[in-house]
Amino acid sequence: MTIQEMQERIAQLKKEKNAVILAHYYTRPEVQDVADYLGDSLGLSQEAGKTDADIILFCGVHFMAETAAIISPDKRVLTPVLGAGCSLAEAITGYELKRWKEEHPDGLVVSYVNTTADTKAYTDVCCTSANALEVVKALPEDKEILFVPDSHLGAWIQKVTGREMTLWDGHCCVHHIVDGEMVIEAANKYPEADILIHPESICSSDERVLNMPNAYFYSTAGMVKHAKESPKRQFVIATELGTIHKLQQDSPDKEFIPISERLICAQMKKVTLEGVLEALEKEQYVVKIDEPMRSDAVKSIDAMLKL
Numbered sequence: 001m002t003i004q005e006m007q008e009r010i011a012q013l014k015k016e017k018n019a020v021i022l023a024h025y026y027t028r029p030e031v032q033d034v035a036d037y038l039g040d041s042l043g044l045s046q047e048a049g050k051t052d053a054d055i056i057l058f059c060g061v062h063f064m065a066e067t068a069a070i071i072s073p074d075k076r077v078l079t080p081v082l083g084a085g086c087s088l089a090e091a092i093t094g095y096e097l098k099r100w101k102e103e104h105p106d107g108l109v110v111s112y113v114n115t116t117a118d119t120k121a122y123t124d125v126c127c128t129s130a131n132a133l134e135v136v137k138a139l140p141e142d143k144e145i146l147f148v149p150d151s152h153l154g155a156w157i158q159k160v161t162g163r164e165m166t167l168w169d170g171h172c173c174v175h176h177i178v179d180g181e182m183v184i185e186a187a188n189k190y191p192e193a194d195i196l197i198h199p200e201s202i203c204s205s206d207e208r209v210l211n212m213p214n215a216y217f218y219s220t221a222g223m224v225k226h227a228k229e230s231p232k233r234q235f236v237i238a239t240e241l242g243t244i245h246k247l248q249q250d251s252p253d254k255e256f257i258p259i260s261e262r263l264i265c266a267q268m269k270k271v272t273l274e275g276v277l278e279a280l281e282k283e284q285y286v287v288k289i290d291e292p293m294r295s296d297a298v299k300s301i302d303a304m305l306k307l
């Protein structure tokens, strides 16, 4: 089957089965092109909550499909691939978080949405890179904040809000390579460009980068919005390379330069067009979160959406 034939068959199956395809910006371009909604973690969670489709086919890593299953227990949530992990989600288990909370009985747990359902079940409030600053600012000043699992995102929140937090030592294996030297080198090479950086990057608490007038920290959706609205013509992109497909589609007359060709999430790339087609045909692989874990986990997502 050609790519076009597969895309046509997928469109037909979506209609027949009242299915919706949600895809993350880091998936392959041909997968992004069959999505009804393309977004980052926050946008995808919101979309999963409001769709009236019977089937949600989630193109992303496993914790994302789990999040959709937590939010929409009455829908059939499918993932086209089993075993697409995430180094952040795997940095902490629910059991480890439970033990950590016991050591800090008065602490409030803020979990980045890149966590398993098990970890979310022990979380007070979730956040994404798009709303992390607002979530942390809204929490009572006299409470200790236990932030999991991304230490770089946590360090960035501390720098920007001035709020001290206790950080879990996890990181994203993709963004972990974006350090201050890499950004300084890019700034020198492309002085006219805006540099758009994901706060999961190791440079997110580096004063040299934070003080650069043309460096901006954004969630992936924030980068897409900035590039679309900015009068600038050139952008250096410091996040997963899949994002450039959307950036280029939205602004075909602008130039997007990856800060490094190594920023590829191998787990996201496990989602293929063949896998998407097979998932719709066979209605596989079902992602379901058992009770009471689901009810415990949904409270942390509801708390985030409320804030």
Ligand code: SF4
Pocket (backbone or CB within 6 Å): 026, 061, 085, 086, 087, 088, 089, 114, 172, 173, 174, 175, 240, 265, 266, 267, 268
């Ligand atoms: S890019 Fe990083 S945070 Fe995103 S899914 Fe891949 S490993 Fe996880």
